[in-house]
Amino acid sequence: MADNNNIVVYCEYDEGHVADVSLELLTKGRVLADKLGVKLEALVIGDKLDGIENGLYPYGVDTVYKVADKRLYPYTSNPHSAVLIKLFREIKPQICLMGATCIGRDLGPRVSSCLHSGLTADCTALEIGDHKDPKTGTEYTNLLYQIRPAFGGNIVATIVNPDCRPQMATVREGVMKKEVRDPEYRGVAIDLDPAKYVDDTDFVVEVIDRHIEKSKVNIKNSPIIVAGGYGVGSKENFQLLFDLAATLGAEVGASRAAVDAGYIEHERQIGQTGVTVRPKLYIACGISGQIQHIAGMQESSIIISINNDPNAPINTIADYVITGDMEEVVPKLIKYYKKNSK
Secondary structure, three states, X not given: OOOOOOEEEEEOEEOOEEOHHHHHHHHHHHHHHHHHOOOEEEEEXXXXXXXXXXXXXXXXXXXXXXXXXXXXXXXXXXXXXXXXXXXXHHHOOOEEEEEOOHHHHHHXXXXXXXXXXXXXXXXXXXXXXXXXXXXXXXXXXXXXXEEEEEOOOOEEEEEOOOOOOOEEEEEOOOOOOOOOOOXXXXXXXXXXXXXXXXXXXXXXXXXXXXXXXXXXXXXXXXXXEEEEOHHHOOOOOHHHHHHHXXXXXXEEEEOHHHHXXXXXXXXXXXXXXXXXXXXXXEEEEOOOOOHHHHOOOOOOOEEEEEEOXXXXXXXXXXXXXXXOOHHHHHHHHHHHHHHHOO
Protein backbone atom coordinates (compact mmCIF):
# COMPACT_ATOMS: atom_id res chain seq x y z
CA MET A 1 0.00 0.00 0.00
CA ALA A 2 1.22 3.47 -0.84
CA ASP A 3 1.62 6.43 1.46
CA ASN A 4 -1.84 7.99 1.42
CA ASN A 5 -1.47 10.62 4.15
CA ASN A 6 -5.18 10.31 4.98
CA ILE A 7 -7.21 10.46 8.20
CA VAL A 8 -8.04 7.17 9.91
CA VAL A 9 -10.69 6.63 12.58
CA TYR A 10 -10.45 3.46 14.65
CA CYS A 11 -14.06 2.26 14.96
CA GLU A 12 -14.99 0.37 18.11
CA TYR A 13 -17.13 -2.63 17.24
CA ASP A 14 -19.27 -4.61 19.69
CA GLU A 15 -22.42 -6.70 19.47
CA GLY A 16 -22.77 -6.06 15.75
CA HIS A 17 -22.61 -2.27 15.98
CA VAL A 18 -20.03 0.50 15.68
CA ALA A 19 -19.91 2.67 18.83
CA ASP A 20 -21.50 6.12 18.77
CA VAL A 21 -18.19 7.78 19.69
CA SER A 22 -16.65 6.33 16.51
CA LEU A 23 -19.49 7.70 14.37
CA GLU A 24 -19.02 11.09 16.03
CA LEU A 25 -15.32 10.98 15.13
CA LEU A 26 -16.14 10.03 11.55
CA THR A 27 -18.35 13.13 11.36
CA LYS A 28 -15.52 15.33 12.61
CA GLY A 29 -12.95 13.43 10.57
CA ARG A 30 -14.89 14.20 7.37
CA VAL A 31 -14.72 17.93 8.14
CA LEU A 32 -10.97 17.73 8.81
CA ALA A 33 -10.38 15.63 5.69
CA ASP A 34 -12.19 18.20 3.55
CA LYS A 35 -9.97 20.97 4.92
CA LEU A 36 -6.85 18.95 4.16
CA GLY A 37 -8.04 17.65 0.81
CA VAL A 38 -7.49 14.00 1.81
CA LYS A 39 -9.61 10.89 2.23
CA LEU A 40 -11.40 9.77 5.38
CA GLU A 41 -10.76 6.13 6.26
CA ALA A 42 -12.22 3.84 8.91
CA LEU A 43 -10.70 0.75 10.49
CA VAL A 44 -12.94 -1.96 11.96
CA ILE A 45 -11.47 -5.00 13.72
CA GLY A 46 -13.55 -7.92 14.97
CA ASP A 47 -15.64 -10.87 13.82
CA LYS A 48 -18.64 -11.14 11.49
CA LEU A 49 -18.02 -7.79 9.81
CA ASP A 50 -20.04 -8.49 6.66
CA GLY A 51 -21.77 -5.32 5.50
CA ILE A 52 -20.47 -3.20 8.39
CA GLU A 53 -19.17 -0.68 5.85
CA ASN A 54 -22.72 0.19 4.72
CA GLY A 55 -23.38 1.90 8.05
CA LEU A 56 -20.15 3.92 7.80
CA TYR A 57 -20.24 5.24 4.23
CA PRO A 58 -23.04 7.78 4.95
CA TYR A 59 -20.68 9.62 7.32
CA GLY A 60 -18.44 10.43 4.38
CA VAL A 61 -16.04 7.49 4.67
CA ASP A 62 -13.97 6.86 1.53
CA THR A 63 -12.25 3.64 2.62
CA VAL A 64 -13.21 1.02 5.21
CA TYR A 65 -10.45 -1.36 6.26
CA LYS A 66 -11.86 -4.57 7.74
CA VAL A 67 -9.86 -7.13 9.69
CA ALA A 68 -12.09 -10.09 10.52
CA ASP A 69 -11.14 -13.06 12.69
CA LYS A 70 -13.12 -14.71 15.48
CA ARG A 71 -10.09 -14.33 17.76
CA LEU A 72 -10.20 -10.54 17.30
CA TYR A 73 -13.58 -10.28 19.06
CA PRO A 74 -14.06 -9.19 21.77
CA TYR A 75 -11.27 -6.61 22.06
CA THR A 76 -7.94 -7.59 23.58
CA SER A 77 -4.88 -5.35 23.69
CA ASN A 78 -2.13 -7.15 21.81
CA PRO A 79 -3.82 -8.21 18.55
CA HIS A 80 -5.66 -4.91 18.01
CA SER A 81 -2.45 -2.97 18.72
CA ALA A 82 -0.54 -5.17 16.28
CA VAL A 83 -3.05 -4.50 13.51
CA LEU A 84 -2.89 -0.72 13.92
CA ILE A 85 0.88 -0.58 14.24
CA LYS A 86 1.56 -2.70 11.14
CA LEU A 87 -1.21 -1.12 9.06
CA PHE A 88 -0.14 2.43 9.93
CA ARG A 89 3.43 1.61 8.91
CA GLU A 90 2.03 0.68 5.49
CA ILE A 91 -0.54 3.39 4.81
CA LYS A 92 1.15 6.17 6.82
CA PRO A 93 -1.91 8.21 7.87
CA GLN A 94 -1.29 11.78 8.99
CA ILE A 95 -4.05 11.68 11.63
CA CYS A 96 -5.58 8.89 13.72
CA LEU A 97 -8.65 9.47 15.92
CA MET A 98 -10.22 7.13 18.45
CA GLY A 99 -12.67 7.29 21.33
CA ALA A 100 -11.47 8.07 24.85
CA THR A 101 -13.17 4.90 26.08
CA CYS A 102 -11.71 2.03 28.07
CA ILE A 103 -10.63 0.55 24.73
CA GLY A 104 -9.22 3.78 23.30
CA ARG A 105 -7.37 4.57 26.52
CA ASP A 106 -5.70 1.16 26.31
CA LEU A 107 -5.09 1.03 22.56
CA GLY A 108 -4.02 4.63 21.84
CA PRO A 109 -0.96 4.76 24.10
CA ARG A 110 0.26 1.34 22.88
CA VAL A 111 0.11 2.39 19.24
CA SER A 112 1.51 5.90 19.69
CA SER A 113 4.35 4.64 21.88
CA CYS A 114 5.38 2.00 19.36
CA LEU A 115 5.19 4.45 16.43
CA HIS A 116 6.77 7.30 18.46
CA SER A 117 3.91 9.51 17.32
CA GLY A 118 2.61 11.20 20.48
CA LEU A 119 -0.98 11.25 21.69
CA THR A 120 -3.32 13.89 23.13
CA ALA A 121 -6.06 12.43 25.33
CA ASP A 122 -9.58 13.72 26.02
CA CYS A 123 -9.65 16.46 23.38
CA THR A 124 -12.65 18.78 23.41
CA ALA A 125 -12.00 20.26 19.96
CA LEU A 126 -10.02 19.38 16.84
CA GLU A 127 -9.07 21.89 14.16
CA ILE A 128 -6.59 22.31 11.32
CA GLY A 129 -4.09 25.18 11.48
CA ASP A 130 -0.51 26.37 11.05
CA HIS A 131 2.31 26.61 13.58
CA LYS A 132 5.67 28.36 13.80
CA ASP A 133 8.29 26.90 16.12
CA PRO A 134 9.37 29.78 18.42
CA LYS A 135 12.85 28.31 18.86
CA THR A 136 13.84 27.30 15.34
CA GLY A 137 11.49 29.53 13.36
CA THR A 138 10.38 26.51 11.32
CA GLU A 139 6.88 26.96 9.90
CA TYR A 140 4.41 24.09 9.67
CA THR A 141 1.13 24.08 7.76
CA ASN A 142 -2.05 22.04 8.15
CA LEU A 143 -1.31 20.57 11.56
CA LEU A 144 -3.96 19.03 13.77
CA TYR A 145 -4.78 21.38 16.65
CA GLN A 146 -5.54 19.05 19.56
CA ILE A 147 -7.45 21.21 22.03
CA ARG A 148 -8.20 20.27 25.64
CA PRO A 149 -8.35 21.75 29.16
CA ALA A 150 -5.04 21.53 31.06
CA PHE A 151 -3.55 22.36 34.46
CA GLY A 152 -6.66 21.39 36.35
CA GLY A 153 -8.89 23.18 33.89
CA ASN A 154 -7.29 26.57 34.46
CA ILE A 155 -6.33 26.92 30.80
CA VAL A 156 -7.35 25.53 27.43
CA ALA A 157 -4.24 24.10 25.75
CA THR A 158 -3.75 23.75 22.01
CA ILE A 159 -1.32 20.90 21.41
CA VAL A 160 0.46 20.28 18.11
CA ASN A 161 2.67 17.47 16.88
CA PRO A 162 4.78 19.00 14.10
CA ASP A 163 7.15 16.19 13.19
CA CYS A 164 5.81 12.74 14.14
CA ARG A 165 3.05 10.85 12.36
CA PRO A 166 0.33 9.95 12.77
CA GLN A 167 -0.97 12.83 14.88
CA MET A 168 -3.10 10.93 17.39
CA ALA A 169 -5.95 12.13 19.58
CA THR A 170 -8.72 10.57 21.66
CA VAL A 171 -12.11 12.20 22.21
CA ARG A 172 -14.79 11.34 24.75
CA GLU A 173 -18.24 10.23 23.66
CA GLY A 174 -20.63 13.11 23.03
CA VAL A 175 -17.97 15.79 22.55
CA MET A 176 -18.37 15.76 18.76
CA LYS A 177 -21.72 15.85 17.02
CA LYS A 178 -22.82 12.72 15.13
CA GLU A 179 -24.19 13.68 11.73
CA VAL A 180 -24.74 11.73 8.51
CA ARG A 181 -22.95 13.42 5.60
CA ASP A 182 -24.92 11.86 2.75
CA PRO A 183 -27.11 8.72 2.94
CA GLU A 184 -26.04 7.85 -0.62
CA TYR A 185 -22.29 8.37 -0.03
CA ARG A 186 -20.31 5.28 -1.03
CA GLY A 187 -16.69 4.38 -0.46
CA VAL A 188 -14.58 1.27 -0.87
CA ALA A 189 -14.26 -1.66 1.55
CA ILE A 190 -10.91 -3.44 1.81
CA ASP A 191 -10.73 -6.82 3.54
CA LEU A 192 -7.29 -7.24 5.09
CA ASP A 193 -5.77 -10.63 5.76
CA PRO A 194 -5.53 -10.96 9.57
CA ALA A 195 -2.60 -13.39 9.24
CA LYS A 196 -0.55 -10.53 7.81
CA TYR A 197 -1.04 -8.36 10.90
CA VAL A 198 -1.34 -10.75 13.86
CA ASP A 199 0.18 -14.07 14.76
CA ASP A 200 -0.45 -16.66 17.47
CA THR A 201 1.86 -14.93 19.96
CA ASP A 202 -0.50 -11.92 19.98
CA PHE A 203 -3.31 -14.04 21.40
CA VAL A 204 -1.79 -14.72 24.80
CA VAL A 205 -4.94 -13.39 26.47
CA GLU A 206 -8.27 -15.10 25.89
CA VAL A 207 -11.59 -13.66 27.03
CA ILE A 208 -13.49 -16.52 28.66
CA ASP A 209 -16.63 -14.61 29.60
CA ARG A 210 -17.89 -11.02 29.76
CA HIS A 211 -20.39 -9.35 32.07
CA ILE A 212 -21.45 -5.88 30.98
CA GLU A 213 -23.72 -3.82 33.19
CA LYS A 214 -25.51 -1.06 31.35
CA SER A 215 -25.82 2.29 33.11
CA LYS A 216 -29.25 2.96 34.59
CA VAL A 217 -28.74 6.70 34.19
CA ASN A 218 -29.45 8.12 30.73
CA ILE A 219 -28.11 11.66 31.01
CA LYS A 220 -26.68 11.78 27.51
CA ASN A 221 -30.05 11.42 25.75
CA SER A 222 -32.18 13.45 28.16
CA PRO A 223 -33.74 16.60 26.59
CA ILE A 224 -33.77 18.36 29.98
CA ILE A 225 -31.01 18.20 32.60
CA VAL A 226 -30.98 19.67 36.10
CA ALA A 227 -27.35 19.78 37.23
CA GLY A 228 -25.90 20.63 40.61
CA GLY A 229 -22.47 21.78 41.68
CA TYR A 230 -20.54 22.15 44.90
CA GLY A 231 -22.72 25.16 45.69
CA VAL A 232 -25.70 22.86 46.26
CA GLY A 233 -24.11 22.33 49.64
CA SER A 234 -25.04 18.79 50.63
CA LYS A 235 -26.32 15.41 49.53
CA GLU A 236 -29.66 16.27 51.13
CA ASN A 237 -29.98 19.45 49.09
CA PHE A 238 -29.56 17.42 45.90
CA GLN A 239 -32.99 15.98 46.64
CA LEU A 240 -34.39 19.37 45.61
CA LEU A 241 -32.83 18.87 42.18
CA PHE A 242 -34.34 15.40 41.92
CA ASP A 243 -37.73 16.90 42.81
CA LEU A 244 -37.35 19.54 40.09
CA ALA A 245 -36.22 16.91 37.62
CA ALA A 246 -39.22 14.71 38.42
CA THR A 247 -41.50 17.71 37.85
CA LEU A 248 -39.93 18.56 34.48
CA GLY A 249 -39.35 15.00 33.28
CA ALA A 250 -35.61 15.60 33.40
CA GLU A 251 -32.42 13.81 34.45
CA VAL A 252 -30.12 14.99 37.25
CA GLY A 253 -26.46 15.70 36.51
CA ALA A 254 -23.57 17.11 38.52
CA SER A 255 -20.22 18.84 38.32
CA ARG A 256 -17.02 17.08 39.31
CA ALA A 257 -16.81 19.15 42.50
CA ALA A 258 -20.22 17.85 43.62
CA VAL A 259 -19.23 14.27 42.83
CA ASP A 260 -15.87 14.60 44.63
CA ALA A 261 -17.69 16.01 47.67
CA GLY A 262 -19.82 12.86 47.81
CA TYR A 263 -23.10 14.65 47.08
CA ILE A 264 -23.97 12.35 44.16
CA GLU A 265 -22.67 9.32 42.26
CA HIS A 266 -20.00 9.56 39.53
CA GLU A 267 -22.22 8.22 36.74
CA ARG A 268 -24.08 11.55 36.80
CA GLN A 269 -20.93 13.64 36.32
CA ILE A 270 -20.96 16.05 33.39
CA GLY A 271 -17.81 17.55 31.90
CA GLN A 272 -14.37 16.69 30.64
CA THR A 273 -14.03 13.76 33.06
CA GLY A 274 -17.71 12.81 32.88
CA VAL A 275 -20.22 12.75 30.03
CA THR A 276 -20.83 15.40 27.38
CA VAL A 277 -24.45 16.44 26.88
CA ARG A 278 -26.48 18.58 24.45
CA PRO A 279 -29.96 18.89 26.00
CA LYS A 280 -32.63 21.34 24.90
CA LEU A 281 -32.64 22.79 28.43
CA TYR A 282 -29.80 22.76 30.97
CA ILE A 283 -30.50 24.12 34.45
CA ALA A 284 -27.25 24.67 36.38
CA CYS A 285 -27.71 24.99 40.13
CA GLY A 286 -24.80 26.10 42.30
CA ILE A 287 -22.29 25.44 39.51
CA SER A 288 -19.45 27.96 39.21
CA GLY A 289 -18.54 26.96 35.67
CA GLN A 290 -15.00 25.60 35.50
CA ILE A 291 -13.59 24.89 32.03
CA GLN A 292 -13.92 21.11 32.46
CA HIS A 293 -17.63 21.36 33.23
CA ILE A 294 -18.42 23.89 30.51
CA ALA A 295 -16.71 21.63 27.97
CA GLY A 296 -19.35 19.02 28.71
CA MET A 297 -22.51 21.14 28.39
CA GLN A 298 -21.79 24.34 26.47
CA GLU A 299 -23.72 23.19 23.39
CA SER A 300 -27.01 22.95 25.31
CA SER A 301 -29.77 24.81 23.45
CA ILE A 302 -30.88 26.86 26.48
CA ILE A 303 -28.86 27.28 29.68
CA ILE A 304 -30.36 28.59 32.90
CA SER A 305 -27.96 29.38 35.75
CA ILE A 306 -29.15 29.52 39.35
CA ASN A 307 -26.35 30.89 41.51
CA ASN A 308 -25.93 33.22 44.47
CA ASP A 309 -22.76 34.60 42.86
CA PRO A 310 -23.68 37.04 40.07
CA ASN A 311 -20.09 36.82 38.76
CA ALA A 312 -19.95 33.03 38.45
CA PRO A 313 -18.18 32.10 35.17
CA ILE A 314 -21.10 29.95 34.03
CA ASN A 315 -23.27 33.07 33.87
CA THR A 316 -21.27 34.26 30.86
CA ILE A 317 -22.59 31.39 28.72
CA ALA A 318 -26.07 31.17 30.28
CA ASP A 319 -29.13 32.38 28.38
CA TYR A 320 -30.90 33.20 31.63
CA VAL A 321 -29.38 33.92 35.04
CA ILE A 322 -31.28 33.68 38.32
CA THR A 323 -29.26 35.21 41.17
CA GLY A 324 -30.28 33.74 44.49
CA ASP A 325 -30.05 30.79 46.85
CA MET A 326 -30.89 27.50 45.22
CA GLU A 327 -32.86 26.39 48.31
CA GLU A 328 -35.27 29.27 47.70
CA VAL A 329 -35.34 29.37 43.90
CA VAL A 330 -35.83 25.66 43.10
CA PRO A 331 -38.98 25.15 45.26
CA LYS A 332 -40.49 28.21 43.56
CA LEU A 333 -39.70 26.77 40.13
CA ILE A 334 -41.42 23.53 41.11
CA LYS A 335 -44.44 25.38 42.53
CA TYR A 336 -44.98 27.65 39.53
CA TYR A 337 -44.35 24.93 36.95
CA LYS A 338 -47.00 22.71 38.58
CA LYS A 339 -49.37 25.68 38.80
CA ASN A 340 -49.01 26.65 35.16
CA SER A 341 -48.90 23.21 33.55
CA LYS A 342 -51.59 20.60 33.15
